[in-house]
Amino acid sequence: MGNAQTVKLLTPINGDIMPLSAVADPVFSAGMMGLGFGIKPSNGTVVAPVTGTVTMVAETKHAIGFTTPDNNLEVLVHLGIDTVDLKGAPFKLNVAAGDTVQAGDSIATMDLAAVEAGNKQTTVIVAVTNSSDKLAELDPVTGTLEAGQVAATGRLNANTYNAKRQGKLPKAGKYDQLAADIVENVGGVENINSLIHCITRLRFYLKDESKANDDIVRDLKGVIDVAKAGGQYQVVIGPAVTDVYDAVIKQIGPEFSNDAETAKVVAETNAASKRPKTAWGTVKWGFSNLIGVITGSMIPVIGLLAASGILKGILAVLITFKFVSDTAPTYVIINAMSDSVFYFLPIFVGFTAGKKLGADPVIMGIVGGVLTYPSIVALAGGKATSTILGMGVNADFFGLPVHVASYTYSIFPMIAAAWLASKLEPWLKRVIPAVLRMIFVPLIEVVVISGAILLFLGPIITVLSTALANGIVAIYNLSPAISGLIIGGFYQVLVIFGLHWAIIPIVANDIATTGHSYLNAIVSATMVAQGGAVLAIALKSKLANIQELAWPATISAFCGVTEPAMYGINLKYGRAFVTASIGAAVGGLLTGLMRVNMWGFTGSLIGFTSFINPKGSDFSFWGFWIASIVTIIVSFTLTWMFGFKDEDAAAVKVAPKKRHLGQAA
Incomplete structure (x- = not known):
């Protein structure tokens, strides 16, 4: 039983065995390609590390993949680091895809001198690429070994071992x-x-x-x-x-x-794209690219946001109908489940924006962690001791007065951070020697990018937010109807850039001092509008991938969380965001005209009880429903007619091309 559960990997080349974490390649050293080990080779003869079938041979000859017949492990042998750039020149292969080999069979030779002459590292890497599904552990040995000796011993996880023992091991390489x-x-x-x-x-x-x-x-x-x-x-x-x-x-x-x-390719693609010649065309081109980066960075977490939004709605119902107290441990636990993805959003957006823009996603995740670190959050909530340019000074940095803003729930600062990192990181890799990159590239990036956000971008956002807040208050004092129209139409635009937090303190202050907030009622209408627009898309679209996003985004928006609707669908397809904003403007106008008031924080349809006056029901409750229904009708109808069609998401149809010689029919 123990032997059947054991996995052994041979070293494919003579040399010194090293743990995977010591390999000077972030993809492998971070474990992204699975468990394994590295070898600093002393000669160029390469042998098979396992018995199995050759399932992949890179055209540049630097990588060979195997699948074992007994437990379907997928084993990759990678010859050198960044050696794809050498176009296969240092390598000679003895095997091809489909061949069967025995562990220890000669499969290739590697010209170590040619690799070094190409300014590349000769480190050979062995990784089990499906180890997350197959292995419970893999322990490399240490020291110098000859090719064909056992370099690592592992153990199958329980699911794989039991499936193998029962003869139910699934076939390898499904895709x-x-x-x-x-x-x-x-x-x-x-x-x-x-x-x-x-x-x-x-x-x-x-x-x-x-x-x-x-x-x-x-x-x-x-x-x-x-x-x-x-x-x-x-x-x-x-x-x-x-x-x-x-x-x-x-x-x-x-x-x-x-x-x-990826960073290099993105830069080349952007440089090669045809930029409009007119000033207005350039503005639209730049804004379109910005929206593409924002939505691309948000798409991977849209499902989490939608699920969390629905959970927030359920929690609101439990609180409203007194099933759970907001001071009970049950509330604390469920609230943590629903709120964590929003609270730590900078970490997730940092990772996804890093991948989108070509910065190291792990480093960007760490920068997001800096922004949400409890001590930083505490500084942001501290009392200001003075002001500079309208900003409250709540901290100092080496004696210099600074304003530390709150970045929980935010996305735009991390997208800006990823953009900065995508420019800084290639330069660092050019000037820092390869042997020092593993430590000093992350060190410098975290310090520089975190500092840039905390000390410069944060204060800029604060200045803009303060100016917006003052303007919104002035408009609202002038006319509730006009403020409803303007705030309703543009509030979700502020959400895109993280500037909507200028309004949150106003709402909080209103509720804390008066017990209600007319402004929050207008904000609620914008949430309903986003839900109405994405509902139209969910019902109209025949594309499965659109419906998979649109339906949960609809539920989430009506539960008061609009990010999945905005970033996953409406903003991504442009016109839908405009039609939703028009619906929100109409809803805001009606909310202001009817002087709809709100006595709680929770908005959208799920927050209907927030519109009940604790001193006795008044017209605000009915005004909320009138404004919400009209908002849904307007945003739904405009989106259905003008905001979206499946062609927006479908492929660009082109005439069939002549096939190249050798291509399959």
Whole structure:
């Protein structure tokens, strides 16, 4: 039993064994490619680390993948670091995809001198790419070994071991064939610059999109559709996108998921894109790119936001109808479940924005952690001792007075941080020697980027927020109807840039001092409008990937959380956000005209009890329903008629292209 549960990996080359964490490549050292080990080689003969089938050979010969027959481990041998740039010159392979090998068989030779002459590291890496599914542990040995000796011993996890013992081990490589077909029909590895993915799509950056066979890719079993947008060739997969992405990376090599490479490709794509010649066209082009970055950074967490929004709505109902007290441990636990994704949103957005813009996502996650660190949050909530340019000074940095803002629930500062990092990181990697990068690149990035946000961007946001807050108060004092129209129409725009927090203190102060807030009632109408627009899309669209996002986003918006509706659907497709904002303006106008008041924080439809006057029901309750119903009708109708059609999300239809020689029909 114990032997059947044990896994052994041989070193594929003579040399010194090192733990994976010591490998000078962030993709491998962070464990993104699975458990494994590295070898500092002393000669160039390469042998198979396991018995199995060769399932992948990179066209640049620097990576070879194997699948074992007894437990379906997927083992990758990676020859050198960043050696994809050497175009296969230092390597000679003895095997091809489909070959069967025995552990210890000679499979390749590696010219170590040629690798070093190309200014690349010779470190050989062995990784079990599906170790998260298969292995409970993998322990490398230490010291110097000869090729073919046991370098690591591991143990199968309970699920894999039991399935193997019962003869029910699933077949390996479920998506390998689909991955191979996709790679072939986007023009092959030589046509790929890099690959990322969101929650439904593979997003290729291709050297020449005309080499891709759209019709063939679209007709592959497992592919929903093909789309082209923002310099990306997008293959719509659906819920299995992560598995297909892993299979594609296994085929083409992990270098194509490298963050630095992604940054370079994004920069090249942006530079190559045709910029409009007119000033207004340039503004629209820049705003469109900004919206693309924002929505692209938010898409991976939209599902979490929607789920949390629904949970917030359920909690609000429990509190409203006295099933749970807001001081009870039950409330605290459920509130933590519903609020954590929002409270720590800078960490998640930092990671996703880093991947989108080409910065190291792990480092960006750490920067997000700095912004949400309890001590920083405490500083942000501290009492101001003085003011500078209208900002409350609540801290000092080396004796210099500064304003520390609150960044929980925010997204825009982290997108700005990722953009700064995408510029800083390539420069750091050019000037810092390779042997020092692992420590000093993260060190400098965290210090510089965190400092830039806390000491510069934060105060700028505070100045803008204060100016907006003063303007909103002035408008509201002038006319509730006009303020309802303006705030209703533009409030969700403020949400995009994180400037809506200027209004929150006003609302909080109103409720704390008077027990109610007319302003919060207008804000509630904007939430209803976003829900009405995304509801129209959910009912109108025939695309499964749109419906998968639109329905939970609708529920979340009506529960008072609009981010999934905005970032997942409405803002992404442009016109829907405009039609939703028009509906919000109408709802805000009616709310102001009818002087609808609100006695709680929870808005949208789920917050209907917040519109009941504790001293006795008045017209505010009915005014809320009138304004909300009209808002839904307006935003729903405008979105249905003008805001969205499936062609916005579907692939760009093009005429069939002539196939290249050697391509499959």
